[in-house]
Amino acid sequence: MQFTWKIGGEAGFGIMTTGLLFSKIAARRGYHIFDFIVYPSLIRGGHNAYEVVVSDEPVSALKKDIDVLVCLNKETFDTHKHRLAPKARIIFDPEVFSPDGDSIAIPVPFTSILKELQGQVIMKNTIALGASLALLGGDLNELNSIFTKQFAKKGAEVISLNEQFAQKGFDAVVLSNKEHILSYLTKKEDKKKMVMTGSEAFAYGAVAADCRFYCAYPMTPSSGVLTSLASWGKKTGMVVRHAEDEIAVINSALGASFAGVRSAVGSSGGGFALMVEAISMSGITELPIVIYLSQRPGPATGMPTWTEQGELLFAIHAGHGEFPKIVLAPGDQQEMIELTMKAFDLADIYQVPVIVLADMLLSESHMSVPYGEIQNEVKKHIPNRGKLITTADGTYLRYAVTEDGVSPRLVPGEKNTFYQTNSYEHLENGHTTESDVERIKQVDKRAKKMKTYLASNFIAPKIIGNLQAAQTVLIGWGSTKGVASEAVKKAKENGKEIAYVHFSYMYPLNKEKVRALITDSSKKYILVENNSEGQLGKLLQMELGVSLENKIVRYDGRPLTVEQLIEKI
Amino acid sequence: MQFTWKIGGEAGFGIMTTGLLFSKIAARRGYHIFDFIVYPSLIRGGHNAYEVVVSDEPVSALKKDIDVLVCLNKETFDTHKHRLAPKARIIFDPEVFSPDGDSIAIPVPFTSILKELQGQVIMKNTIALGASLALLGGDLNELNSIFTKQFAKKGAEVISLNEQFAQKGFDAVVLSNKEHILSYLTKKEDKKKMVMTGSEAFAYGAVAADCRFYCAYPMTPSSGVLTSLASWGKKTGMVVRHAEDEIAVINSALGASFAGVRSAVGSSGGGFALMVEAISMSGITELPIVIYLSQRPGPATGMPTWTEQGELLFAIHAGHGEFPKIVLAPGDQQEMIELTMKAFDLADIYQVPVIVLADMLLSESHMSVPYGEIQNEVKKHIPNRGKLITTADGTYLRYAVTEDGVSPRLVPGEKNTFYQTNSYEHLENGHTTESDVERIKQVDKRAKKMKTYLASNFIAPKIIGNLQAAQTVLIGWGSTKGVASEAVKKAKENGKEIAYVHFSYMYPLNKEKVRALITDSSKKYILVENNSEGQLGKLLQMELGVSLENKIVRYDGRPLTVEQLIEKI
Amino acid sequence: MSTLLDFTGYKPTWCPGCGNWGIGMAMKMALVELGLSPSSVLLSFGIGCSGNMNDFVNGYAMHGLHGRAIATAVGMKLANHTLPVFAVVGDGDCYGEGGNHFLHACRGNHDIKVIIHDNRVYGLTTGQVAPTAIKGQVSKSTPSGIIEVPVDPLALAITQGATFVAQTFAGDTKHMVETIKKAYQHSGFSVVNVLQPCVTFDKKTTYQYYMQHTYKLDASYNPADKMAALGKAFEVAEEKYPLGVIFQSERKAYHMEAVTDNAVPLINQSRFLDFDALVEEFI
Amino acid sequence: MSTLLDFTGYKPTWCPGCGNWGIGMAMKMALVELGLSPSSVLLSFGIGCSGNMNDFVNGYAMHGLHGRAIATAVGMKLANHTLPVFAVVGDGDCYGEGGNHFLHACRGNHDIKVIIHDNRVYGLTTGQVAPTAIKGQVSKSTPSGIIEVPVDPLALAITQGATFVAQTFAGDTKHMVETIKKAYQHSGFSVVNVLQPCVTFDKKTTYQYYMQHTYKLDASYNPADKMAALGKAFEVAEEKYPLGVIFQSERKAYHMEAVTDNAVPLINQSRFLDFDALVEEFI
Numbered sequence A, B: 001m002q003f004t005w006k007i008g009g010e011a012g013f014g015i016m017t018t019g020l021l022f023s024k025i026a027a028r029r030g031y032h033i034f035d036f037i038v039y040p041s042l043i044r045g046g047h048n049a050y051e052v053v054v055s056d057e058p059v060s061a062l063k064k065d066i067d068v069l070v071c072l073n074k075e076t077f078d079t080h081k082h083r084l085a086p087k088a089r090i091i092f093d094p095e096v097f098s099p100d101g102d103s104i105a106i107p108v109p110f111t112s113i114l115k116e117l118q119g120q121v122i123m124k125n126t127i128a129l130g131a132s133l134a135l136l137g138g139d140l141n142e143l144n145s146i147f148t149k150q151f152a153k154k155g156a157e158v159i160s161l162n163e164q165f166a167q168k169g170f171d172a173v174v175l176s177n178k179e180h181i182l183s184y185l186t187k188k189e190d191k192k193k194m195v196m197t198g199s200e201a202f203a204y205g206a207v208a209a210d211c212r213f214y215c216a217y218p219m220t221p222s223s224g225v226l227t228s229l230a231s232w233g234k235k236t237g238m239v240v241r242h243a244e245d246e247i248a249v250i251n252s253a254l255g256a257s258f259a260g261v262r263s264a265v266g267s268s269g270g271g272f273a274l275m276v277e278a279i280s281m282s283g284i285t286e287l288p289i290v291i292y293l294s295q296r297p298g299p300a301t302g303m304p305t306w307t308e309q310g311e312l313l314f315a316i317h318a319g320h321g322e323f324p325k326i327v328l329a330p331g332d333q334q335e336m337i338e339l340t341m342k343a344f345d346l347a348d349i350y351q352v353p354v355i356v357l358a359d360m361l362l363s364e365s366h367m368s369v370p371y372g373e374i375q376n377e378v379k380k381h382i383p384n385r386g387k388l389i390t391t392a393d394g395t396y397l398r399y400a401v402t403e404d405g406v407s408p409r410l411v412p413g414e415k416n417t418f419y420q421t422n423s424y425e426h427l428e429n430g431h432t433t434e435s436d437v438e439r440i441k442q443v444d445k446r447a448k449k450m451k452t453y454l455a456s457n458f459i460a461p462k463i464i465g466n467l468q469a470a471q472t473v474l475i476g477w478g479s480t481k482g483v484a485s486e487a488v489k490k491a492k493e494n495g496k497e498i499a500y501v502h503f504s505y506m507y508p509l510n511k512e513k514v515r516a517l518i519t520d521s522s523k524k525y526i527l528v529e530n531n532s533e534g535q536l537g538k539l540l541q542m543e544l545g546v547s548l549e550n551k552i553v554r555y556d557g558r559p560l561t562v563e564q565l566i567e568k569i
Numbered sequence C, D: 001m002s003t004l005l006d007f008t009g010y011k012p013t014w015c016p017g018c019g020n021w022g023i024g025m026a027m028k029m030a031l032v033e034l035g036l037s038p039s040s041v042l043l044s045f046g047i048g049c050s051g052n053m054n055d056f057v058n059g060y061a062m063h064g065l066h067g068r069a070i071a072t073a074v075g076m077k078l079a080n081h082t083l084p085v086f087a088v089v090g091d092g093d094c095y096g097e098g099g100n101h102f103l104h105a106c107r108g109n110h111d112i113k114v115i116i117h118d119n120r121v122y123g124l125t126t127g128q129v130a131p132t133a134i135k136g137q138v139s140k141s142t143p144s145g146i147i148e149v150p151v152d153p154l155a156l157a158i159t160q161g162a163t164f165v166a167q168t169f170a171g172d173t174k175h176m177v178e179t180i181k182k183a184y185q186h187s188g189f190s191v192v193n194v195l196q197p198c199v200t201f202d203k204k205t206t207y208q209y210y211m212q213h214t215y216k217l218d219a220s221y222n223p224a225d226k227m228a229a230l231g232k233a234f235e236v237a238e239e240k241y242p243l244g245v246i247f248q249s250e251r252k253a254y255h256m257e258a259v260t261d262n263a264v265p266l267i268n269q270s271r272f273l274d275f276d277a278l279v280e281e282f283i
């Protein structure tokens, strides 16, 4: 079972909150969800829409047609009617408009309910939720219990008021539209779930990784991390700082890293661009840092509230001069939590900058993830701080040349010694040098770290589907995992075996481990990217000498769809 | 005939000026020169050295041994004696030290001359020049005429004082070392020459290109451009601005570009890194800008006064999001002037950022260039401003979709119309849009510009030597041209035909035009780069799918040497 | 003679009741009353709700990068100093991300009119504190209240070389129009800090709040007195907001010294061709 | 108890006679007299002749990026507020490239001691004007003289929230040592502007010049008086340079509000493990 519920209305009237409530309720009823938000880059006015796919199996992408459309205004209907499924239910206010076409009309007297209970416009959302639950065979308990939690501070009155509006919406359907009620949301026994965005997943992973300093300057679609970590600050003790600009952001984080605490920063392309100089400093000073880069369509300001994977090559090459760097790109919320914890470990183990690549699709969409599994992982996680040491004798060398390229890193403060970390080329002791011999030593030492990483920590792409059996193999990275996985399922339903090779350890690449997966001449490989240039394709060509002829790309700011993939296969 | 003259002494005592004077005199005597400066990243103390290769043929790299070494202190001798040619002449002050070994001692009583004429320490340089000219069979007229020009403002006294010191040095050699005098600098009839650095060449090219706004923040080794253009400002009328930081630098330049004047900026890696966000803006706003990036060994502060080619891939991928960009890398001073004029044309024709890549070796070394040829080129140059227009009707569309991807660009101020240039994705009229259709239109339009460029303006790599005959082919870019060209000559002297494929149009690359030159299976190709990663190699792999197995790289901050190339061939 | 309509672009997307509506209207009225037309003015917009005005007010405009509108305006003015240049920016934009450009533009006395939407928040990114936020202000990025004290933009401008520093209020169109016109008439770096209620994200500094806490400087006030001006600037810390021209002084605008031949704007100057005059030094 | 020798690193490469020699010595003397050791102090150096001190003075040091030493120091302090943090920077570094960090660090009152080498030039890049250069100063980047008026760092700090603002002179070691010690004893953002002759690139502001143009504030001066402090700051424009603590006030240092449990520095706090307390909101 899989269905799509969608609500639309004017921006600034609580569509987001309402959509999220629906996602949570569906998850509480035992179902898996994936949702997607559409909003313009402005605060009010313009059209907002929130779409939730609910399924009894894990789901990671939108589906083609809409089964229930809640129209808080006429525009919603007009904008989305072309996607209506046969027998789609339309919840609308007969006083505002009436839907044409042959879908099933579920009139709900929003306006008169508002009048009757003297509520504000915003309450339409609550009515809509009540009506939706009725229509889908849910009940109001989950919603009410959420109200109780959410409005605890605001008091019993607000809670009961919300309950009343929900009830009205619920009744409106039960009383006059019984025949159209579906059973999609009937309670189902299933593992407990959490509903989170990619940004929330990064934030959660950062806490689990014992990150103690997070610095950022707001930028869509990365700000969710700042919001979550700041709101948790009092509990976690993490210092979360909204600095004056992104340059301050990363330089403060590197200062904190030098002083010994795990540090991270986050932004989108424009803010990340301002951090590039300091990323290079992280490279030569060998100070660990984790950078959350949530992409949006560029260049420059671009399309701030839409999605794109346009910064893979930029991230990989960010920074002047030559130095090691690790780039990871999780494919979904659960992977985001895992790879975020991993990112902090890798940053510490190799004393390098680690970039965690996301995009608006991953950062702002919600997905239901298994509560138990994740809490286990998080609780059993023990941060690996690599060669961080807290004591050393007087002859301590910060940049000692070692077998694996990694030098012991002393936490400043240890008595009887001291050292400097240096953005100039340096001697093993950290002092500035212009010696040719010392320069070569340090360049080689830094490069060695990546050889060690490729041998010890690099993980080959995940395979989704049956690679052996598959004639057609999709290749993608990061957030394309969601749509590609659905395409693999869908193809199987259509009796076609395809597989998806999912890159999340983007750079550097272990030639041997990767080549094998994408160079079977008997198979057809198709590159799948949410950008125009096919950047993973370029990367594979540069790093492995593998060139992929076929590609499916999308660069209009919208996510790739399962249909788009299936039709091209 | 080819010889190396080298002078060394303590930093801050006029070594640079002295070396340059020697280069100019040699050029005035009818010879070709190439020089190289060695100085630490500090103002005084530490060792400075200045090395000039003089030849009766064009010369573009240092040679192995030193024929005349002027030691203003003992350190100079100790540091460089291992490079002394048989029969090398050593000019030194017997009161300070005496050179060991079997080279020819040319004692000059610096100290006593200073005492006698009561001059400051700095005057040692003048003495050294006089002595050098005597030793090399030059005469004092060129030197004195330079004094006359140089010290015009300071008055006749200063001039004659300098002349006296020069004379003393000259006499010291003529009187007591006649037998060791060489005839290297005897006047030779030859085309008039100019002695300039790569930075001066860029500055000169920018003036020739009618650039009217140059903005920069000082950064070694790019500051020479700022110095030259600022000093010419009163004459040229160019507005030359030292801004508060590199972000202001490029954003002001883009503002000036929007208002319609040709604009350029310059920096080294660190400052360039801060401009990356605005480069992306240049991409989407389609505002022309020329960026001079003079590389030095990184990462971060690195080795500020040394040389490296470590930022090719960084420059190519600089900027968030996907947009067109042109990267050029001249190989020497003359090419720098040509390509700088070209860079401004390309920026205007395609309305894109154009990066001119240099490095410390090219930016700060002097080379003699043909006066006549260059003045001709410069004087006949007519800037091509592409589709810049000064009148338009009311329906003017700034981002009109066109065949070649380039839209007419109206200079603001035209009556009866107006428009906006926009860092957000936009409609053809420049207004902000989030429409999928319009987004695709504009992405495709911008991409189209590079297709047009590759077809109309891309120029294939230059061939130096005889590609047909050569069994071994060197492949390099930018400043490696100098050393590679010398290697080709040298190999020929040793009876071996080799060729050099010189890349200066770095990105984007025209696959067809380039592939042919580097994929003849019967030849051995060797990549030659002044970095550790072999970045051109990676680029060729990524863009053309050509992988080069052999490479010669150097990354200790020093330039590649002819010997290093020859020995590996 | 152009009209309001000539300057009117797309329908604003600002929240109903937002102070930006007033500022947008005042901008257009001032431009009209100054006898300017969309073809005779250069506009540099920052990124923010404030900067979104780029789609609502017509002119030769550049919608540049967040924080960089002043830097961009500096280039515009130097390239063509015959056109007036306005920078329309947010407080996060101008005092946060772009603080350094603001500081140094004051020193340079660039002839730019900067209209700052002082709404205490980052509106477009949904309400995080701006550098103008009152200490303790709670927002998504500062759930326990902002630790920093607010920037003092007026004192900053006055002490660092700006030659025209004024404050006005988004609720008083007439006063805004007057102030913008005065800024235009002044030659040099002109700062117009506009107190702007953000009805969506800042519940404290509302129209009512400003009605109560603002007052107009009267004729007796002498904007030439730097110390007095600073006294006025400091009142802001006590939540008293003087409206009017707080400080004004005379100094050559940057372009008058930077553009060699002032009579002709850089863009219209004839091309330099006397190359021989330059190469002497290379011989 | 450590000695000068303990703090003495490599032999300085500064030009003979450069004011930096005095500043370097004063730094070491102050650190010694404060009973600190190279193991008990965090140093953040900018890039410049000034920043080159990183190789000459021992400590747990970071030689970071040009213009960013304050931003870096902010992170150091928050990570381990039990260690004193000094930022040693140039005037180009701190007021030019890094001006925005300086401005906002004043607002935040971060407990950092900033030692600014005010030499009017960019020494390490061979003498271009710094933002402190006197209007008209000629340099490689300003052959016709700088157009901007100098930044007023003292007034900037005083008006934007710094709680300790002092000025001293590289020619007066004793006064420098005293001033640095006072800065150390103050809790909060401490600005020490050091007037430093650059003997190589600025022929005007020599030792002699400063001998003539500086004077020490006497006991009668009250640094708590903000207006008086600004008066002193403005004297600089008339080439009169007051030496001493120009302004001082009390305000909680940033880390005291930002670090949840102040008793323990961030780095030594026990790891947060109550994950269940966070996930409620996801259910």
Ligand SMILES: Cc1ncc(C[n+]2csc(CCOP(=O)(O)OP(=O)(O)O)c2C)c(N)n1
Binding pocket: A217, A218, A219, A220, A246, A270, A271, A274, A301, C046, C047, C048, C049, C050, C051, C065, C066, C089, C090, C091, C092, C093, C094, C117, C119, C121, C122, C123, C124, C125, C130
């Ligand atoms: C370099 C960069 N960082 C962050 C952003 C995201 N961003 C867009 S608008 C904005 C702040 C808006 O606040 P303000 O400047 O006060 O304008 P307002 O919306 O309040 O009018 C931010 C942080 C960006 N576009 N670019």
Ligand SMILES: Cc1ncc(C[n+]2csc(CCOP(=O)(O)OP(=O)(O)O)c2C)c(N)n1
Binding pocket: B217, B218, B219, B220, B246, B270, B271, B274, B301, D046, D047, D048, D049, D050, D051, D065, D066, D089, D090, D091, D092, D093, D094, D117, D119, D121, D122, D123, D124, D125, D130
């Ligand atoms: C981002 C960046 N821009 C420019 C430089 C080049 N640079 C090094 S030191 C310096 C200025 C030094 O002047 P100042 O900060 O006043 O220190 P001083 O040498 O005078 O002590 C500059 C511009 C750099 N290292 N990084």
Ligand code: SF4
Binding pocket: A043, A044, C013, C014, C015, C017, C018, C019, C020, C049, C119, C123, C124, C197, C198, C199, C200, C201
């Ligand atoms: S968010 Fe605030 S500033 Fe932005 S438009 Fe709405 S009310 Fe105005």
Ligand code: SF4
Binding pocket: B043, B044, D013, D014, D015, D017, D018, D019, D020, D049, D119, D123, D124, D197, D198, D199, D200, D201
């Ligand atoms: S250049 Fe100036 S500041 Fe730098 S060391 Fe020399 S004298 Fe000191």
Ligand SMILES: [Mg+2]
Binding pocket: C048, C090, C091, C092, C117, C118, C119, C120, C121, C122, C123, C130
């Ligand atoms: Mg704001």
Ligand SMILES: [Mg+2]
Binding pocket: D048, D090, D091, D092, D117, D118, D119, D120, D121, D122, D123, D130
């Ligand atoms: Mg300085």
